[in-house]
Amino acid sequence: MAAIFTLPVELISRIFTIGVEEQPEPEKLPPATHTFEVLVSHVCRHWRDVALHTPGLWTNIHFRTIAHMTRAKEYLVRSHHHLLNIDVDTTSEEEHQPGYTLFREEFDKVFNIVVPHIDRWLSLSLKVRDLECKAGARRVLNTCGPAPHLQHLQLWHIEDWGTAERLYTAIGPPPVVVFDGKLPSLRSISLIGVNLPWINSPFLQNLTSIELALHSDEVRIPYDLWYRMLAQSPHLLKLSLHYSGPRLGPSGGVDWSEEKIHLPSLKELSLTDMDNPEYVMKLFRLMSAPDVRVLRLEAPVDQDFTPFLEYLADPPSDESESSHPQSPEPLSTTSDVDDTYRSPTFESPSSVSSPSSPFPPSRSTQRKPGPVFPLLESLTIGALECSPRSWHTFLQRSHKLERLDLDLSRMHKSLFDALFSETSGVGVNGTNGTSHTKGKGKERALDGYPSHMPPTASSSASTSSSVSSSPSHSQSNGSSVSLRHQRLVAHSSDQHDVTLQTNDNASNCSCLLPNLQTVRFTGLDADRVCEYIRFRRSLITSLRNAGHVSRMRKWILEERLRDEGMLMWMRENGLMEVNPPPLSSTSTSTSQRGSGAVEWDGDEEKERVEWFRDDEDEELGEEEEIVEGEGEEEEYTEEEEQEDEEGEEDS
DSSP, X not given: OOGGGGSOHHHHXXXXXXXXXXXXXXXXXXXXXXXXXXXXXXXXXXXXXXXXXXXXXXXXXXXXXXXXXXXXXXXXXXXXXOOEEEEEEOOOTTTOOXXXXXXXXXXXXXXXXXXGGGGGEXXXXXXXXXXXXXXHHHHHHHHSOOOTTOOEEEEEEOOOOOSHHHHHHHHOSOOOOOGGGOXXXXXXXXXXXXXXXXXXXXXXXXXXXXXXXXOOGGGSOOHHHHHHHHHTOTTOOEEEEESOOSOOOTTSSOOOOOOOEEOTTOOXXXXXXXXXXXXXXXXXXXXXXXXXXXXXXXXXXXXXXXXXXXXHHSOOHHHHHHHOSSOOSOOOSOOSOOOOOOOSSXXXXXXXXXXXXXXXXXXXXXXXXXXXXXXXXXXXXXXBOOOHHHHHHHHHHOTTOOEEEEEGGGBBHHHHHGGGOOOXXXXXXXXXXXXXXXXXXXXXXXXXXXXXXXXXXXXXXXXXXXXXXXXXXXXSTTHHHHHHHHHHHHHHHHTTOOOEEEOSSGGGOOOSSXXXXXXXXXXXOHHHXXXXXXXXXXXXXXXXXXXXXXXXXXXXXXXXXXXXXXXXXXXHTTOEEESOOOOOTTSOOHHHHTTSOEEOOSOTTSOEEEEEOOHXXXXXXXXXXXXXXXXXXXXXXXXXXXXXXXHHXXX
């Protein structure tokens, strides 16, 4: 007898449960992929018997294809009285495949299966991409009755409106009361393109996660109800706003109450495509969230968010002192980043003295307060337009930052160049307070950029970072690789011959982002990536003995940068790679690949590179899998039904 069959049934059941908990979310699985619980139930009769008698394996019920409707009925039986996670993902008219995907004809049929079990709903995720399906959702949620155990609710309506008239029609009908207004266990809500009758939604309290997205001003939550929702959710951990938030005042301005909302438990904050800096500034001045550790910001590229960055770094003293008992070290009076960009829309806050201005006046003579988020550990920027000085100052005040994630295809090149600067007390090439490579970084930081069309860090690399390339040693297949490798080596050594000087007063010696350990870059070419890696490693070598800077752990880079030249450069500089993907067919021979980077051995102390693919490549791969997998799932469902019947006969 195999050793696996000697394991106690309880242990096998627990292993199966862990496997179900660790599998990806349903929407991340291709439609034809079998779930973990189904796979283990088809290994052997013993495992199948254990799986069928473990109700917790069958509580995740997702609907993406017609075949899922048949399987859901069986899941409801196998889960017994356990709470259920319901995921309904319908398609759009353009993508609908009759007889395969879920659309208008199948909408009511899906809910006829699960509504009788509403008392067992633990979570509901409903995604619609069609107005008729949305009408069906309004009808179902308005008549289904209370859901006493529902803790997580996500309602999602996104489609290509085409015209403003269609958009107005979509938001025109007044919202309906859902679940009879009774969701006593609700802790997490996500409304994406969907609004509620806010005054008749008393369940918007005691929340730990709030996500509001894609709401025009006329359907947004009024500010008094927004205030009540947040004030009555003292344990809120996550707040995400994507072109949403509280409604503007009757005059179209931001004339909200001046009473502050205290969010002592808030850890994650995400802002995407917010209306304008004035709106965001007012919103944050009325909130106190000193414990935020994760910030994600994707600002509209046609808006200058310089005032907002300056506010985050240096809020008025009365606001900061009320939420931060202790302030970090004072901001240095010198900076090596010049502020040459000025938006035509906003004046510099230092020049604004009018009491009616929404931005704070200059406080250069005042005691420097702490930043708005003094404990910030992770920063993600999807898009941003601001002055280099405000960006540098914000990073300088974020001294606890451990992870930095930048999409540099939607940021001006000067914001990337600002990463090469240091705070006072540290000089490069014999200078005090400047940290640029032979003057090149200084010139880049001084470059202004026009509003609305900022040049990106990658597109400007050829002009701002000249690379000395040597001729290839041969004209063989490896010539392009050799040349590429020479360019990387030349760029990292010649352009970044960094000589650091530390201040004699060690307590005042610091660098930008001293605790940084993980960096993720998007939209950057290999030369600029190598330039920053070289700079950061030089900085660490010079300052780590004094205990002023953490060692880098991980570089997360786009897979498109992984060519032979990059791998050779990584190997020569001691960089390992995590789970390396196979090189493309256009790469060089297998023998040459042996000189590539070394695979990471799992040691957390070692510096490594992890590769990722961009969203477009991933979506393309998913579409191909869907097409290839059509029909497989229906055939598999019939096989499963046959085995179930055989099992019943054996019983």
